[in-house]
Amino acid sequence: MKKTINSTAELARHLGLSRWAVSRAINGHSGVSAETVGLVQSAMQEFGFTPSAHARGLRGRRTGAIGICFRQLNTPITTEKIAHVQRLLSRRGYRPLFELTEVDAGMGVEVINHFISMRVEGVLLIDAPPGAESTNWLKMLKRHNIPAALLEPRSPATANAVQLDREDALARVTERLLTLGHTHFGLLGISREFPLGKPRYDGIARALSARGLDIERCADIIDIPGHRHLGMRYGRELGGKLIDKKKRPTALIALNDEVAAGAMWYLQKLGCNFPADFSLFGFDNLVLSEQTSPALCTVDHNVEASALAAVEMLVKLIELGDPSAKLPVVRIEPRLIFRESIARVHS
Amino acid sequence: MKKTINSTAELARHLGLSRWAVSRAINGHSGVSAETVGLVQSAMQEFGFTPSAHARGLRGRRTGAIGICFRQLNTPITTEKIAHVQRLLSRRGYRPLFELTEVDAGMGVEVINHFISMRVEGVLLIDAPPGAESTNWLKMLKRHNIPAALLEPRSPATANAVQLDREDALARVTERLLTLGHTHFGLLGISREFPLGKPRYDGIARALSARGLDIERCADIIDIPGHRHLGMRYGRELGGKLIDKKKRPTALIALNDEVAAGAMWYLQKLGCNFPADFSLFGFDNLVLSEQTSPALCTVDHNVEASALAAVEMLVKLIELGDPSAKLPVVRIEPRLIFRESIARVHS
DNA sequence: CTGAAAGCGCTTACAG
DNA sequence: CTGAAAGCGCTTACAG
Numbered sequence: 001m002k003k004t005i006n007s008t009a010e011l012a013r014h015l016g017l018s019r020w021a022v023s024r025a026i027n028g029h030s031g032v033s034a035e036t037v038g039l040v041q042s043a044m045q046e047f048g049f050t051p052s053a054h055a056r057g058l059r060g061r062r063t064g065a066i067g068i069c070f071r072q073l074n075t076p077i078t079t080e081k082i083a084h085v086q087r088l089l090s091r092r093g094y095r096p097l098f099e100l101t102e103v104d105a106g107m108g109v110e111v112i113n114h115f116i117s118m119r120v121e122g123v124l125l126i127d128a129p130p131g132a133e134s135t136n137w138l139k140m141l142k143r144h145n146i147p148a149a150l151l152e153p154r155s156p157a158t159a160n161a162v163q164l165d166r167e168d169a170l171a172r173v174t175e176r177l178l179t180l181g182h183t184h185f186g187l188l189g190i191s192r193e194f195p196l197g198k199p200r201y202d203g204i205a206r207a208l209s210a211r212g213l214d215i216e217r218c219a220d221i222i223d224i225p226g227h228r229h230l231g232m233r234y235g236r237e238l239g240g241k242l243i244d245k246k247k248r249p250t251a252l253i254a255l256n257d258e259v260a261a262g263a264m265w266y267l268q269k270l271g272c273n274f275p276a277d278f279s280l281f282g283f284d285n286l287v288l289s290e291q292t293s294p295a296l297c298t299v300d301h302n303v304e305a306s307a308l309a310a311v312e313m314l315v316k317l318i319e320l321g322d323p324s325a326k327l328p329v330v331r332i333e334p335r336l337i338f339r340e341s342i343a344r345v346h347s
Numbered sequence: 348m349k350k351t352i353n354s355t356a357e358l359a360r361h362l363g364l365s366r367w368a369v370s371r372a373i374n375g376h377s378g379v380s381a382e383t384v385g386l387v388q389s390a391m392q393e394f395g396f397t398p399s400a401h402a403r404g405l406r407g408r409r410t411g412a413i414g415i416c417f418r419q420l421n422t423p424i425t426t427e428k429i430a431h432v433q434r435l436l437s438r439r440g441y442r443p444l445f446e447l448t449e450v451d452a453g454m455g456v457e458v459i460n461h462f463i464s465m466r467v468e469g470v471l472l473i474d475a476p477p478g479a480e481s482t483n484w485l486k487m488l489k490r491h492n493i494p495a496a497l498l499e500p501r502s503p504a505t506a507n508a509v510q511l512d513r514e515d516a517l518a519r520v521t522e523r524l525l526t527l528g529h530t531h532f533g534l535l536g537i538s539r540e541f542p543l544g545k546p547r548y549d550g551i552a553r554a555l556s557a558r559g560l561d562i563e564r565c566a567d568i569i570d571i572p573g574h575r576h577l578g579m580r581y582g583r584e585l586g587g588k589l590i591d592k593k594k595r596p597t598a599l600i601a602l603n604d605e606v607a608a609g610a611m612w613y614l615q616k617l618g619c620n621f622p623a624d625f626s627l628f629g630f631d632n633l634v635l636s637e638q639t640s641p642a643l644c645t646v647d648h649n650v651e652a653s654a655l656a657a658v659e660m661l662v663k664l665i666e667l668g669d670p671s672a673k674l675p676v677v678r679i680e681p682r683l684i685f686r687e688s689i690a691r692v693h694s
Numbered sequence: 695c696t697g698a699a700a701g702c703g704c705t706t707a708c709a710g
Numbered sequence: 711c712t713g714a715a716a717g718c719g720c721t722t723a724c725a726g
Contacts, residue, residue: 004490007703018712023705031711048490053464054410055703057401058718073429079420087450095461098445103434114442117400143351143395232638262638265612291579291609354719365696370721378695402719405702 005047015039026051057119066094066314067115070126071102076286077301081126081151084307092315094121101129112137116144122318123148124310130155130195147317147325151310154195159326160317162310169299169334170203170253173281176336177251178211181345182279185219186249188238189230189259192221196230196255200283204253220249230255235262243270250279250345257282257289257298264292264341275343285337294340306332352394362386373398404466413441413661414462417473418449423633424648428473428498431654439662441468448476459484463491469661470495477502477542494664494672498657501542506673507664509657516646516681517550517600520628523683524598525558528692529626532566533596535585536577536606539568543577543602547630551600567596577602582609590617597626597692604629604636604645611639611688622690632684641687653679 005011012022017036025032025040044050057063066089073079082098089096097118101108108129115123123141128134128150141148150161157163177185187204190197205215222238222245235258242248242263254260260282264274274280274294282289285300309330317325352358359369364383372379372387391397404410413436420426429445436443444465448455455476462470470488475481475497488495497508504510524532534551537544552562569585569592582605589595589610601607607629611621621627621641629636632647656677664672 008705009703019704020706020713021711024711027705033711036711048463048487050460050464052405052466052703053461054401054404054466055718056464056705058399058405058720059703059705060718061705063401073420073426079426082420083447083450086447090451090454090457096446099443100430100433103430104437107437110437113397114400116395117397117403119399119401140395231634236640258638268616287578291605293583355721356719366720367697367722368695371695374721380695383695399719402702403721405704406719406721407702408721 003047005043005049008051011040011043011047011049015043063119063121064093064095065097065118065120067097067099067111067118067120067123068126069099069101069108069111069115069123071129072100075284077284077303078127080301080303081307084304085124085126085151085311088307088311092311094315108133108137109140112140116140116146120146122146122314124151124314125149125153126151126310128153142323145323147314147320147323149310149314149317151306157329159329160313162306162313162330162332164301164306165331165333166199167203167206168331169283169336170200171207172203172336173253173299174204174207175210176338177253177279177281177342178207178213180251180279180342182251183213183218183345184247184249184251186242186245186252186278187219187221187223188242188252188263189223189227189234189255190221190253191223191225193225197223200253200255220245231258232262232265235259235264236266237262239263239266239270243267250277251342252278252280254280254282257284257286257296260296260298260341261288261292264296275341276346279342279345281342285335289337290339292341297339297341298337300335300337302332302335350394352390352396355398358387358390358394358396362390410466410468411440411442412465412467413443414446414459414465414467414470415443415473416446416448416455416458416462416470418476419447422631424631424650425474427648427650428654431651432471432473432498432658435654435658439658441662455480455484456487459487463487463493467493469493469665471498471657471661472496472500473498473657475500475502489670492670494661494667494670496657496661496664498653504676506676507660509653509660509677509679511648511653512678512680513546514550514553515678516630516683517547518554519550519683520600520646521551521554522557523685524600524626524628524689525554525560527598527626527689529596529598530560530565530692531594531596531598533589533592533599533625534566534568534570535589535599535610536570536574536581536602537568537600538570538572540572547600547602567592578605579609579612582606582611583613584609586610586613586617590614597624598689599625599627601627601629604631604633604643607643607645607688608635608639611643622688623693626689626692628689636684637686639688644686644688645684647682647684649679649682 008022009019012019021032025037086096099111101111150157153161190200192201208215208218222241260280282296282298285298289296289298355369356366359366368379372384433443446458448458497504500508537547539548555562569588607627629643629645632645636643636645
């Protein structure tokens with residue numbers, strides 16, 4: 001029967017070492033021989049001993065913990081962010097603490113307080129909600145000198161944030177379609193009044209005006225104001241509105257892949273061909289976009305790059321040690337994914 | 348300028364109370380008046396003070412922390428489990444610590460060690476991988492007297508687990524289709540050899556034999572052995588295999604909603620009607636299943652019930668305080684969702 | 695309720 | 711490297 005080891009003191013006694021040597025071996029500090037480090041590590045392995053994070057966090061300056069919070073796990077994009085962030089942080093020796101802020105009302109403050117009570121070294125807010133709520137969270141953290149970085153906040157931030165450049169992506173999509181000869185665009189679910197639609201609309205307008213074209217004349221906004229579910233069903237309804245148009249666009253740019261797939265489905269059922277009758281571009285690079293037929297051209301969020309930028313920003317803020325440090329906003333370029341759903345316009 | 352408060356000692360000094368009173372007020376213990384509790388709480392609010400979880404975890408017996416781990420965030424079902432678990436645990440005064448085990452190789456052991464170092468009071472393994480890996484995790488936890496519960500382990504467990512009764516669900520689906528007059532079934536992607544398929548197949552067989560029917564004669568298994576992606580594209584390919592059959596089934600039961608939607612899409616393009624030509628049942632109750640046309644009949648995992656059962660099981664194990672306690676496996680009944688994709692068979 | 699003390703398991707600074 | 715000590719911020723048991 002093996003004896004069990006529950007503290008570094010017991011481990012030191014077992015190995016005939018001082019607690020000092022054990023502590024420094026565990027933490028990779030200098031002053032102990034490589035041989036001693038090996039002995040300590042193999043004993044930890046053998047007895048399944050892991051030092052108490054609480055004692056360490058209480059006495060030491062570093063806890064190694066990083067609080068990560070996000071609103072909901074409702075999209076594959078969010079879950080991908082989380083997976084990348086976990087990988088990147090644990091490679092840098094940090095331990096992520098994940099929490100959801102919107103499973104219950106008022107949960108956000110509770111989560112931030114938990115992070116504070118855990119003495120996290122930094123907080124990463126993913127998809128932070130707009131307005132006063134997240135401002136309050138940032139205030140709470142600042143009060144405790146805990147730096148925070150924002151990954152894709154829902155309202156525009158002026159510092160310490162990483163944001164996806166949707167405008168640039170849509171400008172590039174539009175340029176590509178112009179190159180293929182398209183001059184009449186259908187904007188499925190993309191409207192200026194809508195926070196999700198605004199940067200997309202602006203990007204399209206920018207690309208058009210670079211060619212001397214006016215978005216008001218070249219593009220039809222096809223949407224249903226007040227519609228809430230931005231999924232396939234919405235896409236089908238927009239397909240229905242599109243088909244009633246006298247002068248049909250030749251290139252369709254959809255708010256996202258689900259809307260694109262819904263519209264494609266509906267129009268195909270009516271006998272339309274993709275990309276012969278319509279070129280179509282989605283957004284999000286969901287698995288769905290590969291599975292449509294033809295496979296959908298779309299825009300990939302480049303989540304890996306955003307997650308990396310956010311983690312590096314947070315680590316830098318932690319290293320600066322200045323709670324009022326302001327790092328410039330990082331803009332991430334989305335990647336255009338070209339597949340089968342676009343073609344040269346018929347002349 | 349407000350002074351800041353960083354410890355219960357400072358808080359006690361500020362309020363003219365003893366540290367004893369403050370501690371008991373914060374933890375809701377008896378011996379302090381309601382008035383004192385109120386004073387303490389409002390001062391905590393005012394100064395944004397949250398006691399150190401590390402000091403608390405080090406000295407006190409309880410940390411209130413629960414480790415939750417899961418393999419990946421790859422399905423909406425998993426993310427739903429997490430949201431429910433967070434809500435249920437925080438309502439019971441526990442703090443969940445979430446970690447992913449499959450973002451890097453060997454991450455599982457690292458995650459369990461982190462839980463141990465955090466002195467969690469219990470661990471919930473969600474979608475635990477089959478085989479030796481999770482057995483090892485359980486061994487590590489047991490060594491530290493940390494109870495663990497399994498929510499839908501990928502290999503059958505004999506105790507301390509909550510499992511979805513897929514067999515029962517498919518038996519009920521089959522009964523319903525039999526009631527509608529169907530006697531010839533197409534099993535899309537459901538094969539006996541496959542861990543995901545086995546319980547489904549058994550359930551279908553059970554319902555058939557209850558009516559004196561033999562699954563070998565009444566059902567065609569339509570699948571592509573070795574196919575990896577169980578998504579819409581696979582469904583479309585299975586639709587292709589189905590249409591080549593001499594004697595076509597009238598009722599289709601798909602492995603999941605994506606396979607069902609893919610098959611529906613493919614067959615509709617060929618001019619088949621749902622549910623006139625084929626009745627169709629999916630599984631998972633994804634958002635997608637509402638968005639097909641006709642809307643898909645499907646099976647809902649009843650995640651809320653599974654999450655509740657798992658949380659209650661874990662809480663009971665913690666309260667028992669016996670690291671070798673074995674609670675019986677809880678089976679959760681999935682819910683059948685009837686929509687538009689099934690009909691009485693043509694006579 | 696107060697007050698004074700012990701102790702949780704570490705890290706850290708210090709003298710050797 | 712050793713050894714002895716202090717201290718992180720709490721909870722807890724004890725005497726009043």
